[in-house]
């Protein structure tokens with residue numbers, strides 16, 4: 305199947321990086337289509353751990369790796385990760401950066417931080433990497449793009465225009481110090497020489513690869529429930545992680561996508577604020593967090609942990625058009641005797657629904673209806689195929705596939721690349 309989108313089916317951190325890394329072994333191109341250094345993709349390969357924020361996970365296996373127009377790029381993070389590639393003996397010329405991607409500017413970081421501080425208890429819990437403000441400027445058509453860096457004069461003009469507004473906003477509204485034109489300009493113009501070799505036509509590259517029957521992976525960052533349009537707004541990111549964001553963000557038509565692989569953990573985690581019906585109440589939450597190592601890759605924050613939520617996953621199948629699922633971290637559940645699974649939501653009127661609520665207040669008030677499955681009580685370390693799984697573990701996987709009417713193609717049973725059962 306030449307064009308596959310890999311999309312997070314929950315609130316992020318499903319282990320997409322590892323799945324992309326695995327599929328990248330047999331792919332010709334891997335593309336990021338949205339988001340920026342708010343992503344935190346952890347990959348364990350060949351005894352080495354990679355923590356990527358800006359670059360596609362395909363770089364780990366030396367696959368051509370594209371950053372599409374729909375992404376926002378922090379040049380410092382980008383260049384630091386390029387340095388890591390070089391240190392680890394990978395030729396960085398595999399990376400292609402769309403000139404249409406937007407740049408995260410220093411004021412985006414300051415505004416992200418200041419606006420969260422101002423929101424106080426209403427804060428979104430962003431990664432504070434400047435993502436929302438960068439996308440806001442893009443939509444307002446005052447953003448600065450990768451290609452602008454390549455022309456020092458244009459770059460200076462654009463920074464000047466942006467700062468005329470941003471500095472007033474920073475100083476008067478947020479009461480923080482503004483930025484100096486010369487400082488910002490010299491810093492960003494200084495990136496030009498190092499960025500230039502990576503800048504290319506991402507849309508054309510992917511189109512030609514597909515014409516030549518090459519296989520292309522589209523790697524979603526963040527996840528369905530964090531989608532700007534279809535997630536749990538306002539507790540979302542500022543781009544479109546769902547599968548239809550892939551053709552838009554890279555610059556190909558939607559008819560080119562062949563399959564959509566959803567990645568879901570065998571349970572659920574969420575970082576940041578917002579409602580979370582299947583969140584575990586009581587000490588089991590901390591136990592699951594410890595067992596699963598559920599701490600943010602980018603921020604180090606404790607992730608909130610819950611039991612599997614099939615209502616939210618059913619919704620993810622719908623809005624992404626998921627054709628198959630990868631279920632990750634099944635091994636983390638091995639120590640639990642019982643595994644509650646949220647199969648429906650109970651509404652305020654007492655009725656039950658298998659469907660994700662269309663309105664936020666219904667979601668805020670939704671209560672989980674549980675079905676309790678048996679645990680398997682043994683480690684999965686030595687398991688080499690789905691057929692060898694303990695009966696209760698197989699029953700857990702089959703229950704999910706049946707409830708969602710989607711095949712489960714991959715099951716993750718350990719951290720490294722080879723601990724995925726096909």
Ligand code: IMP
Pocket residue numbers: 315316317342343344428429430431432433434435436525526530539540541542575576577
């Ligand atoms: P932002 O993307 O930094 O603006 O943050 C918006 C929301 O998305 C917050 O709830 C973040 O915690 C969440 N978020 C952003 N990136 C990730 C990620 O890679 N994993 C999980 N949550 C994320």
